[in-house]
Amino acid sequence: MRKPGGAALILGFILSFCSADLVITRPPKNATVLEDTRLLMHCEAAGNSKPRIKWFHNGDLMSRIGTNYKIRNTGTLRFRQVKVADRGVYRCKVESGKESLFSDPAHLVVEAEVEIIKQTPESGKLILPYNTGVRLTCWAAGIPGPKMQWRKNGVSIIDVEEHGVVIEEKWIAPDSILSSVLHTGNLTETTNFECEAVNQNIGGDSVQSKVFNIIVRQNEDTNKRTSGICLPYNGTRCASVLGTSTVFLNLSQPTPFEDQEKMAADLLDQMFNVETTKTIRERCNGHGEKLICNYVFPPCENYLNPKPVPLCRESCTAVQDLLCYVQWPVIQNSNIHVKLPTCDNTLPSKWELEAEGQPCTDANLFDRDQTEVTSHCYVDQGRWYNGTVNMTKSGKPCQQWSLNYPQKHKRPPDVYEELRDSENYCRNPGAEEEGPWCYIDSNVPGERWEMCDIPACGEEMESPKEELKMSWSTILIITVVGSVGVFVLGFVAIVCYHIVYNKRKVVRYKNTPQDDLEIDIQKLPANMSYHVVEEPIRLNPKLQAFEYPRNDIIYIKDIGQGAFGRVFKAKAPNILKHDEEVYVAVKMLKEDASDDLQADFEREASLMAEFDHPNIVKFLGVCAIGKPMCLLFEFMSKGDxxxxxxxxxxxxxxxxxxxxxFQLREGExxxxxxxxxxxxxxxxxxxxxxxxxxxxxxxxxxxxxxxxxxxxxxxxxxxxxxxxxxxxxxxxxxxxxxxxxxxxxxxxxxxxxxxxxxxxxxxxxxxxxxxxxxxxxxxxxxxxxxxxxxxxxxxxxxxxxxxxxxxxxxxxxxxxxxxxxxxxxxxxxxxxxxxxxxxxxxxxxxxxx
The missing domain is CATH 1.10.510.10 (Transferase(Phosphotransferase) domain 1)
Known part of the structure; x- marks a missing residue:
């Protein structure tokens, strides 16, 4: 609690002694603050007797305690977290005996960071027919009032005519809520629009944006608009991929074959010229070349009704995200006029269209080489190894390829042919590594994937005769030693039995048979002394020593909020041996957290438990028994x-x-x-x-x-x-x-x-x-x-x-x-x-x- 200043006390004493009139010694002052911050407004006075202080907001008398504030005995008006509704004019009234006095008005300005409070469509995603327009709306709130900026495919829309859109803006609430509506013309390709709201407040610039993904379906009518012809490929740039297969030539171009050949050459040259490591280059080149050639020269089977066969979404995604992830963004951001395909939902899925008899092309990326199909060893890089080894070299279990937990990845079986029905067996999808490998089925930090202990074909049969001789000699030695051991143990057991039997003359009871006994715990009578643990605690061994009883935590105040849950300041008695009461920051996981979030939460704690340095925040404890899970860190008094x-x-x-x-120390x-x-x-x-x-x-x-x-x-x-x-x-x-x-x-x-x-x-x-x-x-x-x-x-x-x-x-x-x-x-x-x-x-x- 803040005490009146020395000058105010002296002035009050003098006025009281001289029987002076009532005086406000510390009137409230104008203030500009950010929403949700703490605020104190002061009102101090002196008179013949102790003044009584009342507060008025916009002319209305305020109660002593409100939902968001409290008037202290000293007359100070304290806001825990200022809200926009609290802005306005404040005056304090002081009363002493029959005298009363109003302060000058103090204006409170409350500013708020920008927030997009609503958007339509709410999902941010629309699937439209070809050549259709759409209406997009963003409502943004903030004080001062926000400004809105729209982008199309990442490019700011300044000249609306150039981008084929119309933008309408109007204020819903004066100077605080802005509505911005974007009307598009007819769209013929998938487009991303983004609305970005910005305002400048006392805390600095605040920005928030929303993205609208507008997917345009390229239906059969659309394909008919493109006139073309099916002809055998007779070029050179894609000859190693296409041979003389029948491809689609787009007759809407001046010189169809030459234009498409140049487009393929430009893209392939860009891909081959990207500076990268040898391994990444070799991984991409063959796959990237197949995809680009089949994209520029699509397969075409029907001579009477020529239509290009589109790429399969799975093949496009595999090359973009996994096989050519370094080269792809470089080409996309280059200045050449031709662009790579867009690997999103506008491309058909090979699994969806096969059932309907409408094929797409996987660009022969997943053609199985039968000469490399093996089960006990692997050929070349082991892409087509199909054995059942499911442990890594160090003996760690493999994660199922169809699962995305605990290791997240983008190698699902519906993309890679070699991963179909692969369970959790070691594989090398796309020949990405030197041999078969797998993701590790573990939450241990730093353990993501590892090679498997599978020999290359030709290495697994080295020195078979020596191994055979060694095996027979080993078997002979084990047999002799084992026979002698069994004899000795049997003799000792008989001697011991007779000794015990002669010494003990007691009645023997037969044990209750256990082998075939089945007990359903859920059907036993209720007993409050026991309970069934539905989900056993699977805590990282590193954290078990840090377990702290959650009931001993003494809550003090909230500090913040995050995607994981709350953070609050608390006391943790005896968490450190040398200190009975320690202030801690408690990071509490929300109860409805996903498995991924909980795994990340525990992984962060496992990392912190390893660190011990004066400039790394110290991890003190964990509450893992019961829910919600809590992590305890040393409390840093001045925040971030x-x-x-x-x-x-x-x-x-x-x-x-x-x-x-936070509180300042003396002299600080x-x-x-x-x-x-x-x-x-x-x-x-x-x-x-x-x-x-x-x-x-x-x-x-x-x-x-x-x-x-x-x-x-x-x-x-x-x-x-x-x-x-x-x-x-x-x-x-x-x-x-x-x-x-x-x-x-x-x-x-x-x-x-x-x-x-x-x-x-x-x-x-x-x-x-x-x-x-x-x-x-x-x-x-x-x-x-x-x-x-x-x-x-x-x-x-x-x-x-x-x-x-x-x-x-x-x-x-x-x-x-x-x-x-x-x-x-x-x-x-x-x-x-x-x-x-x-x-x-x-x-x-x-x-x-």
Whole structure:
């Protein structure tokens, strides 16, 4: 509770002594705050007797306690979380004896981050007939009022005539809710539209967007619009794939065959010229060539009614996402006028159309080579191995290919012919690896897939005669030793029996037979002393030692909310041996969490349990017995570093700094100088040196994922995306993983590759955040514009008042080639040296004064 200032007390005493009139010594002031923040409005007065204080909102008298506020005995109006409905004019009325006095009006402005509150169609997805228009609507709310931007296939719609659309906007609620309607012309191909709402509030820029996927069905009538002819292929560029098979030539082109041949050549040249490793190149080339040739020259069987046979969705997806995942985005983003096929629901499925007698072409990607079909060994790379080995080299069980848990993947049996009816047996779909392998049926962090112990054909029969001789000799030795052992054991058993029998003269009871006894636990009488555990706890062994009784947790207050559930501050008595009461941050999994979310939740805890470093948030315990599952971490009093940097910014609004949620220590101020900034940078570098030495890639390194406590202690947190790379150069994330584009290098954005070197890039962005006081990187740009900015070789500009040598360090972190980026140990040494230099200079300056 805040006590009145010394000046107010002295003034009150003087006024009381002199029998002065009633005076408001601390009137309420105007304030501008963000919705859901804490707010105090003060009203203090002095008079002949202790004043009574009342509050009025927009002229109406306020009760002492409301749903969102409380008027303290001191007269302070305290909002727990300010809402938009709380904005307006506030006045306090003070009464002392027969005197009363109103304060001047104080205006409360409540701003709100932008939010798209409704969209039609709600699902964001529509399937339309060919040549049909559609109406799309987005409603966005925010204070100040939002602005709306529409995009078509990622391109901002500025000239509506060029994009064939009409946009209508109107305000539903003045200055707060905007309705934007987009009317399209008739669509002839699948198109993505996106509405993006933006507003600038006291907390900075806030952005939210929604995507509409409009799928246009290419029906039979559509195909008839394309005139063509079926002819044998007689070119050279696709001869190795097509031979002299009959293909479709599009007569709507000036020179059909030449135009299609050039299109195929352009695409294939682009694919072959992409710089990548030998393994990735070999994996893609044959499959990519088959797909492109069958896409440009579709099969065509009916000479009387020529129609191109489309690609099968499964084949297109396999090449795009698995076999040519590096080359594909490079070609898509190139400047050539021809484009790759769109591998989505507009392409037919081979399983759906086969039943209807309407084939699509799988581009011969999955033609089984019968000479390579084996069961006890594998030929070449083992693509057609069909044995029943279902364990990895290290003895770990294999996951079923038809399942997507615990390991997520994009290799379903309906895509790969070699995975059909494969159970959980080792396979090598698409010949991606050197031999058969499988995903590991385990939730252990760092264990995703492994090769299987299957010999290559020709290796499994080495030295058969020697093995046979050794086998016979081994059998003979085992037989002799076993016979002697049985005889000795039998003799000892008989002797023991007679000794026991002669010594014990007791009645013998026969045991109740157990072998054939079947008991249904559910049918036994109820007994409160026992219970049936429906789902046994399968906790990672690393976490069992961290189990903490959930009933001992003492709730204090909520801290935040995430996709996993709530985070709240609490006390955890005796969680540490040396301290009876410890404040903790409790991360609680929501009860309806999916199996994937629960697995990620436990995986993060398993990772954190391995870490022990002063700049890594410490994992203290887990509540896994009962639901919901809770993780307990050390409590960091000042919250996340991003918010703290914003509050410490010289340009930040005074009222936001005044109403921060954490308590300042004696003598502590909300400001950071260069030495403080270097200290923060040094601590984060120290934590990353530790992680990199343990071969962990964080993947989401940013100030929002660093926490700060007393004395500017900074610790790295939020390991929900971290992965162990060990000897692998890169970790390739799944497409379901969200990529923080503004903190990532191009190899992570375009190819989904993550490494220690990509974390180094992110550290460079963290330095930029620290010295810009948490401005949004590339602020003012959309995500698409950020990617183009990086492709052009541009970097973030140097923040104001940043030393040149620190900005030079940022530029080294942003080297385009990962191998050219500095190691974390080098970064730590550089930052530490500069920090020490600044400390010495400060000491010298003080001594001279």
């Amino acid at each position: 570093l991003n918010d703290y940097l914003r509050i410490c910014s010289p340009e930040m609004y005074m009222n936001v700094r005044k109403h921060h949620t 101020t909300l400001s950071l100088d260069l030495i403080d900034q270097m200290d923060i940078s040094q601590q984060i570098a120290a934590g990353m040196v530790y992680l990199s030495e343990k071969s962990y890639v964080h993947r989401d390194l940013a100030t929002r994922n660093c926490l700060i406590s007393d004395n500017l202690t900074v610790k790295i947190s939020d390991f929900g995306l971290a992965r162990s790379v060990h000897r692998l150069e890169y970790y390739k994330g799944s497409d379901n993983d969200a990529i923080p584009i503004r903190w990532m290098p191009l190899e992570s954005i375009l190819y989904n590759k993550f490494s220690v070197e990509s974390d180094v890039w992110s550290y460079g962005v963290i330095l930029w955040e620290i010295f810009s006081f948490a401005l949004q990187p590339y602020y003012g740009m959309t995500h698409e514009e950020v990617v183009e900015y990086l492709k052009d070789g541009k970097n973030l500009v140097c923040p104001e008042n940043t030393p040149q040598q620190i900005y030079d360090l940022m530029l080294k972190c942003w080297s385009r080639k990962p191998s050219h980026r500095p190691k974390f140990q080098m970064l730590y040494n550089s930052v530490s040296a500069f920090h020490e230099e600044l400390l010495k200079k400060r000491t010298k300056d003080i001594s001279e004064v």
